[in-house]
Amino acid sequence: MDIVEINVKVFTLQNITTREALEDLSRLIDKSFYKNEALENFHEKNTMKNYCFNSLYPLDVKTKIYKKGEIYNFQLRCIGDELREHFLKFLCNEYTLKLKVLVCKSKIVPKRPIERVYSITPVIVKMPGSDKIVYWRNGYTEEQFFEYIRTTSIKKYEVLTGKIVDKNLKLFNYSKIDNKKPIAADFKDKKLLGDKVTLTIETNDDAQNIAYMLLGTGTADMCPRGYGFMNYQYIK
Template structure:
């Protein structure tokens, strides 16, 4: 499995407040998928890509009209990566104008840590945010099982669940992080996973880099950065 990382540079056509950035990036991406990948775009199945936020970060929370920013899309699909590269470099929405794109393939090395750049979200229709309803080990298992299901969906291979995914899971936020979503706010967490060195855990961690951890990767949730094992 290869992980393709596309860097998209955009010029802002208007000022945008920080909480609106994930929604506007998602719409920018969706605006091209709706043209050629409509069935895929509207389907409820797992999406094979994830995106992060605009960079550089604005300290005052206002992203400025006329300024050029960049964001990343990662995907496990070469076809999708090439499509993003071809079309986003000149796509225009009310908020963004595409400026340029470039691409790289992430090296395949033993991962020591993966850590979230954007909050990790799981949806529970019965009770919403997980704290107060699940223990930390149950939450960790939920994230692991979600990754296993994605692995099965994208590869067609069974992985089983009788292995350790991480040696340590560290929460980086002291309180839940609010994420505007349609007419509500979802709650998420920023987490660092110390990845176990066994082959199955490493495969799941690689997958997480390409499609995100948790739910809503195509909405900008669960985008992971990484640290390789030092030899």
């Protein structure tokens, strides 16, 4: 399994706020799939998508606006040659009313022992028993929050690889929430609340393989919408 990272350079055709950015990037990426007959309905299927992305940068921290007529970057990561070839061919030069892609360049994320992964975009969780995404603090504990992340990470790995993993696998030896209050974002005229987390990874092979996978799939839910994008630090 190789994780492909694609650096995407875009030109802004309108002002975009930080809370709008992930949804606007989702629209841009979704539009690219309609150009590819083999993946035309891909983003509408209820399956694991095997890609994730972060938001635009650099950001003006004073205005929290990506200004019209400027050039910004974002990273998109994916698993598999089909998605890599799709994004390099069909996402490049794609555009919406707000964004136009200028350049896409790819590289492989080296697979080396990972010490920790940490959120670049908020992690969104859909807790068991809820038919919609409800912010986890409204009825759940921090322990349940991190257990959900652990179990869904294992499930993603099993779906992706076909391998069976011990359901009691210790995946993280340390986990913490990095923000003091929930982080809000807009999606389909609704406000979502998420959190940024740091997860220190166990050294066993399964934990390391799952951590590497999360760099390409994202953590928890709504990763193809820009949530749960993780950065990483190798063991020194």
